Amino acid sequence: VFKRFVEIGRVAFISFGPHAGKLVAIVDVIDQNRALVDGPCSGVRRQAMPFKCMQLTDFVLKFPHSARQKCVRLAWEKENINEKWSATRWAKKIEAREKKAKMTDFDRYKVMKAKKMRNRIIKHEMKKLQKLASKKGKKPGKPEKAEKAAKGKKPEKAPKAKKPEKAPAPKAQKAQK
Amino acid sequence: MAGEKAPEKKPGEKKPAKKKAGAKKPAEQKPIQKAAGDKKKRVKKYHASRNPVLARGIGRYSRSAMYARKALYKRKYTAPETKIEKKKKEMPRATITKPVGGDKNGGSRVVKIRKMPRYYPTEDVPRKLLSHGKKPFCEHKRRLRASITPGTVLILLTGRHRGKRVVFLKQLDTGLLLVTGPLAVNRVPLRRAHQKFVIATSTKVDLTGVKIPKHLTDSYFKKKRLRKPKHQEGEIFDTEKEKYELTEQRKVDQKAVDSQILARIKKVPQLRGYLRSTFSLSNGVYPHKLVF
Numbered sequence: 348v349f350k351r352f353v354e355i356g357r358v359a360f361i362s363f364g365p366h367a368g369k370l371v372a373i374v375d376v377i378d379q380n381r382a383l384v385d386g387p388c389s390g391v392r393r394q395a396m397p398f399k400c401m402q403l404t405d406f407v408l409k410f411p412h413s414a415r416q417k418c419v420r421l422a423w424e425k426e427n428i429n430e431k432w433s434a435t436r437w438a439k440k441i442e443a444r445e446k447k448a449k450m451t452d453f454d455r456y457k458v459m460k461a462k463k464m465r466n467r468i469i470k471h472e473m474k475k476l477q478k479l480a481s482k483k484g485k486k487p488g489k490p491e492k493a494e495k496a497a498k499g500k501k502p503e504k505a506p507k508a509k510k511p512e513k514a515p516a517p518k519a520q521k522a523q524k
Numbered sequence: 525m526a527g528e529k530a531p532e533k534k535p536g537e538k539k540p541a542k543k544k545a546g547a548k549k550p551a552e553q554k555p556i557q558k559a560a561g562d563k564k565k566r567v568k569k570y571h572a573s574r575n576p577v578l579a580r581g582i583g584r585y586s587r588s589a590m591y592a593r594k595a596l597y598k599r600k601y602t603a604p605e606t607k608i609e610k611k612k613k614e615m616p617r618a619t620i621t622k623p624v625g626g627d628k629n630g631g632s633r634v635v636k637i638r639k640m641p642r643y644y645p646t647e648d649v650p651r652k653l654l655s656h657g658k659k660p661f662c663e664h665k666r667r668l669r670a671s672i673t674p675g676t677v678l679i680l681l682t683g684r685h686r687g688k689r690v691v692f693l694k695q696l697d698t699g700l701l702l703v704t705g706p707l708a709v710n711r712v713p714l715r716r717a718h719q720k721f722v723i724a725t726s727t728k729v730d731l732t733g734v735k736i737p738k739h740l741t742d743s744y745f746k747k748k749r750l751r752k753p754k755h756q757e758g759e760i761f762d763t764e765k766e767k768y769e770l771t772e773q774r775k776v777d778q779k780a781v782d783s784q785i786l787a788r789i790k791k792v793p794q795l796r797g798y799l800r801s802t803f804s805l806s807n808g809v810y811p812h813k814l815v816f
Contacts, residue, residue, distance in 0.1 A: 452679070452689075452816050453727040456798045 353382070356408040358428055359401035360437075366391050368441070370404070370432060372419055375412050383413070387420040388429060406431060666699040671724040675731035678703065679723040679803045679816075685712050687802035691729055691785060695719075698742045706782040709789070709799045714778055716745050723803075725816045729792070734784045737777055 351357070357373045371386035377395055384401070385393040393416055408422040423429075432438050450458070574593045575583035585593060621632045672678070676692045678701070688710050693702045701719055705712030789795050805811065 448813075449815055451727065452725045452803070452814075453677070453795075453798055456801060457794055460794065460797065 351403040351405065353398065353403065354407065355412045356410055356422070358404045358406040358408065358432075359384070360404055361391070361396070361400055362402050364396075364400045366396075367400075370428065371396070371401070372408050372410075372423065373401075374410075374414065374419065385416055385419050387416050388423045404432070404437070405435075661698075664699075666695065666697075668695050668699075669719065669724060671726075672701070672719065672722075673728065675729040677725045677727040677729065677799065678717065679725060680712075680717055680721070681723065682721040683717075685710075685715075687804060688712055689725070689799050689801065689803065690717070691731075691789075691799070692724075693731070693734075693736055693781070696740075696742050696745075700742065702736070702740060704778070704781055704785065705799070706785050706789070707778055708782060708786060709796060713774070714740065714745075714781060716742075723816055727795075727798070729785065729788055729795070731785070731788065734781075734788075736781060740777060 353373060353376065355373060355375065359371055359373060361367055361369050361371060366386075369386055369389040369391050371384045371389065371391050373382045374385050374393070375383040377383055380397050380399070381395045382398060382401070383393065384396040385391065406426065406428055408419070408426055408428070410418045410422045575585050575590055578584055583590075591597070617637060619634050619636050622635050624631060624633050672692055672695075674692060674694055678690050678692050680686055680688050680690055680703075688705070690703045690705055690710070690712050693704060693714075696702055696716065699719065700716040701722065702714065703712070703717045704714045707713050789799065
């Protein structure tokens with residue numbers, strides 16, 4: 348039922364507070380509500396932090412409880428947590444959200460145009476396939492498969508068109524749907 | 525006696541020679557020297573006070589007696605005339621001749637420029653209290669938001685062009701912003717916009733080297749209103765300019781400015797389409813959260 352546990356070495360993401368958005372490793376548990384936490388590679392000093400503001404990630408480091416900062420840092424860099432983190436979908440979603448918030452009016456226009464073009468392409472292909480299907484008529488299995496294959500192609504086609512970096516990010520999210 | 529007469533004549537001759545400018549030959553050289561000498565002497569020679577002192581601060585003679593004693597009636601000096609002559613010539617025009625219509629009317633009338641007041645109030649206007657810092661509109665300080673620089677794309681919020689994206693050119697003397705579509709892109713001509721009713725985006729068009737004609741001022745853009753009130757009420761509403769008429773000058777100016785700007789717009793990809801589109805809000809879009 349639960350997959351991520353609070354344990355020594357668990358890497359957590361801080362969701363609110365002064366260190367919002369940073370990663371830390373749990374070094375020790377103080378009591379029911381607080382943990383001793385350290386983030387040498389993310390600019391968080393060793394301190395007590397309530398569990399409430401921490402969100403557990405999938406990463407666990409190996410070091411003994413109450414290990415000093417040097418040990419934590421070594422473990423962190425050995426596991427290359429920073430890179431692994433930026434490769435996760437979680438981090439990418441956060442980045443996409445930030446980029447969207449920073450979009451200027453001109454960027455929004457460009458994204459709108461790109462989306463429009465992409466949707467046109469998709470619709471066009473869909474209509475083609477539907478026509479095929481309606482012609483052949485009695486074999487429903489084939490056209491469905493063909494549609495799914497076609498959808499897989501679209502997100503690759505559209506990004507090639509002129510767009511700012513920020514567009515592919517919301518695009519990727521939409522493609523997942 | 526003879527001996528006495530001779531010396532008397534000589535000093536007698538010398539004295540008139542002194543006073544007069546010296547007409548005789550032997551006397552000429554002498555009076556020239558004497559005149560020079562006299563000037564020096566006159567500068568130095570001041571008469572002692574002709575008003576004997578009775579007690580400290582009190583003279584024997586009155587003002588009028590002193591006037592007579594000092595012979596001021598003879599000594600009247602006037603300032604050099606040139607400035608007065610000039611001022612006399614420069615009198616302001618008092619009347620002007622104006623043409624008058626109608627036949628058999630004589631064609632023109634002589635009209636006073638500064639006329640007598642046609643009304644005198646029974647009570648004079650009371651003196652106003654002193655105030656400071658109340659400047660007329662023409663002397664107000666004009667400010668411009670830092671986000672608005674020449675070439676910025678603005679979003680108009682009011683007026684018939686609301687929602688349109690437009691290029692900012694310069695701020696005019698009254699503080700209004702001179703703005704253009706360009707016309708070929710979104711049908712917004714050279715126009716004035718108010719700073720407060722405009723959103724400045726962070727998109728800028730590079731306007732280095734673009735020359736905006738100098739005759740585009742506030743008076744060029746100001747609305748013209750004809751007013752010739754005649755007694756027939758029904759006609760007044762027709763004669764006022766309800767319809768705006770395009771003049772050739774506007775077209776020429778529009779072309780001159782737009783040709784320069786369009787060239788720069790074409791360099792930026794998708795900018796032309798951006799300027800053609802309009803701005804609008806939809807569900808979930810909050811202006812305070814948008815970055816422009």
